[in-house]
Amino acid sequence: MIYIAIAVVIFAIGGIGIIWKDNILLKLLSLGIMNAGVVVLFVSIAGLKHRIPAILNTNGPYADPLPQAVIITSIVIGFATMSLALVFTMLISLKKGTLSSKKLQEDIDREH
Amino acid sequence: MKNIRLISVILFGMFIVMLLISAETISYIQPDNVTGAVKDTGAINVIAAYYLGYRLFDTLFEILVFTVAVQGVVHLLGHMPTLEQHKPMREKAIIIYTDLIFGASLITGMYIAVAGHISAGGGFVGGIVGATGAVLVFLTMPMEDIEKEFNHTYMAIWEMCILATIFALVLLPIFIGMYPMKNFLPLGTPGHIVSGGIIPIVDTLIGIKVLIGAVTIAQTFIKHRGVF
């Protein structure tokens, strides 16, 4: 139970960061924390009962391999999509000259 | 360009139609326990048996997402101004050290990728470990040398060739009368390096693909931003 609580708390911290921070770069970092929270949830569920990795040259009751296999590809994909998001951030900073979401919102309001 | 688009639509449509036609014969076996997975795929790392055996379809499209993200980074950063002054570290000791680390990390990454079915690791991890050394080398090289030795066009061509090879390897069983994504090679003795049918081959190809993608991302960022 406490392992799932850890995952939920990390996910919630990331979400609070996304809402609370003003700088877009720091918002992206908070999104990375949310991503890690999801990974922690899957790995925690896999290791709730037994914690021996499911590589069958060892004995014993193994951790559930299915959640681990689901989540292992998503880490690398998350890195690739995160660098794409960073490129968008850099384009915004080049065009608007600021990374503050408040100032960007003011810019949009003034244009309309 | 339009022809290429048409060809890709036709090829992908054929792929999907073949999948639909053979849908009755595909049986996604859910093993009762982990020893069943070893019997089915021949890989003693059950995690690799899952994501390259039962869930290979999912993994293929994750590779496609990775490719699209890398191409997006290259394309969008291409519109931004490049940095005029690129000041690498040119100390002799650092250069020799990073070159040594480059070879070591490349070989380690490829080992992790090739041996993904008998120990922890796999293609995704191996590619990233291999690319770490390349990032270290980028800190010490002038931009012209980086562009000459890690030529972006060649890397993109290799990346696409490997992607095509993975898809061809996965579709090959159709032409010899089996359902797609079947592990058609002999499974061998579980625990040996030559075992698991196509799993080590697909793992190695994914490793090279992720390595090229990660190196491309790092190279593009350095080209437009410089190091530190």
Add this chain to the structure above:
Amino acid sequence: MEIVLGIMGIVFAIGVVLSHNPMRAIIFMGAFSITMATYYYAMGAPDVAMAEATLGAVFTTFIYIVAMKHRGSIKVAYIRKEPFFYRTREGFAGSEYHLLKRFADKNAMHLEITRIAETPSHKDLQTDRSFQFDIICGGLKDNLSLPGYTPLPYHLRGFAIYVKTDSEDIYESLEDFLIGDSDEEY
């Protein structure tokens, strides 16, 4: 042990969210990744732990630091005055232009240059909401009074570059740059 690692991870995550300096947040993020990699290993997922350790320690940190370098553009207004700041057919030239160009290259910033009239009036410098330009230059004496701008003297005695008072980071880094510059070459 897993619980301790998880609580350490929570602490580092709070550190990322609470830090205002992006550099500090990125370093916290690296620490968080390594802690989480150890947690995955302890929970019996060595494959996931390897991926997280390599990505979090090297790649994410590296990409973020490289991306963070670029802080945007500096808006420069100049008054045309021949040896200081002028425009030729090839582009901009002049001593103050080269000074600012070297400053911008060093900080990976981008110069946005606008020409303004000979005597900068209040209306030129101010739009409806806020001050428009970060830097005003072009052979200005250091005893003018431009509202909202602070003079920053450089190696030519009696002349100054005017920097917007609000933008403290540009002011401080430009001041450091000008002091270091005069030590090295003049």
